[in-house]
Amino acid sequence: MIKKSLILLNSISVSVPTTAYTPGSGELKVEVILTINVTPNEDLTNENTVYYQELLYETFSVLTTYYSSSAATKDNFIKVVVYRISKGSLVVDHAVILNSQTTTGQNQVAAATNNLVNGGATLAFGPGQTTPVAAGATTAAIYTAGGINATVTTSTTICDTFNTLNTCPTNQECSMNGNGVPYCAPLKSTDNFPLIVGLGVGIPLFFIVLALIIVLCVYNSKCHKSNSLDEDDDLNRTMPAHEGFFTGAIPGRFNSWNRLADNAFHGHCEYERGAYDNELFRGKDPNVHVKRDLQVLDIKKAKCLSSTQTTASITSVE
Numbered sequence: 245m246i247k248k249s250l251i252l253l254n255s256i257s258v259s260v261p262t263t264a265y266t267p268g269s270g271e272l273k274v275e276v277i278l279t280i281n282v283t284p285n286e287d288l289t290n291e292n293t294v295y296y297q298e299l300l301y302e303t304f305s306v307l308t309t310y311y312s313s314s315a316a317t318k319d320n321f322i323k324v325v326v327y328r329i330s331k332g333s334l335v336v337d338h339a340v341i342l343n344s345q346t347t348t349g350q351n352q353v354a355a356a357t358n359n360l361v362n363g364g365a366t367l368a369f370g371p372g373q374t375t376p377v378a379a380g381a382t383t384a385a386i387y388t389a390g391g392i393n394a395t396v397t398t399s400t401t402i403c404d405t406f407n408t409l410n411t412c413p414t415n416q417e418c419s420m421n422g423n424g425v426p427y428c429a430p431l432k433s434t435d436n437f438p439l440i441v442g443l444g445v446g447i448p449l450f451f452i453v454l455a456l457i458i459v460l461c462v463y464n465s466k467c468h469k470s471n472s473l474d475e476d477d478d479l480n481r482t483m484p485a486h487e488g489f490f491t492g493a494i495p496g497r498f499n500s501w502n503r504l505a506d507n508a509f510h511g512h513c514e515y516e517r518g519a520y521d522n523e524l525f526r527g528k529d530p531n532v533h534v535k536r537d538l539q540v541l542d543i544k545k546a547k548c549l550s551s552t553q554t555t556a557s558i559t560s561v562e
């Protein structure tokens with residue numbers, strides 16, 4: 245049985261338990277020593293003073309309001325039992341009684357107190373009772389029914405506290421639900437899956453597109469730029485026949501960077517043209533060169549267009 249002392253205070257009856265609360269059937273008790281960052285305006289060493297009883301009741305009322313409205317605890321909240329209060333700043337030894345058959349309740353209380361300690365919520369006392377009137381908490385020591393304890397501080401995360409109070413099964417880890425309550429969730433190994441798929445598809449796709457662009461560029465410049473080469477070639481055709489015969493057939497002829505670069509891009513068309521030159525005109529009259537170049541130009545254009553047109557051009561040369 246709980247020993248109680250009944251105090252009449254301004255016609256309000258306050259029930260002050262002096263021994264630990266014994267949870268009833270279906271109740272989960274989580275005991276907390278909460279250090280609230282307010283300084284009591286009067287002495288608290290004698291619990292029979294009016295001020296002590298006033299502040300005790302105010303603390304009970306403030307904590308009842310807090311736990312019954314906090315997203316973390318409101319669903320299972322039954323009541324708060326305040327054992328005692330003391331200075332330093334304001335230390336409140338109390339129990340939170342929850343409607344819970346599991347250890348979920350202790351994680352809910354951990355989340356609610358963590359919110360007070362880490363700036364998520366404040367507690368407001370009556371005017372003139374504390375300085376300041378409202379503040380958060382500096383620490384919360386949590387004592388669970390299972391005998392495991394944890395301390396909530398500004399340097400601990402809710403998952404630090406959770407991992408002190410609980411041990412997740414293999415392949416599970418601390419996560420938080422929508423109410424900020426920690427729980428054991430499957431490891432987030434699948435989180436890497438989209439990244440792996442993205443890189444696995446993206447990188448090969450990048451190189452395929454790059455290769456496609458290069459092929460298109462080379463193909464286009466073969467057909468396009470080779471026409472401008474012909475203008476240079478036409479000038480070269482005024483050289484004696486024996487030099488002209490080797491035009492396009494011998495790489496050494498490309499004696500400038502521009503030529504080399506062109507050759508790299510247009511090697512295919514050049515080579516075919518060169519071979520054609522040697523085959524058809526070797527040892528023939530040099531005067532035919534200008535006419536020949538015009539024909540060759542036609543052939544080169546045709547080769548890049550279609551094979552039937554090429555055949556037609558060759559026929560016309562012969």
Ligand SMILES: *[C@@H]1O[C@H](CO)[C@@H](O)[C@H](O)[C@H]1NC(C)=O
Pocket residue numbers: 387391392393
């Ligand atoms: C938790 O605190 C209680 C009360 O102070 C104590 O009896 C118990 O041994 C502590 N549990 C652990 C695991 O330290």
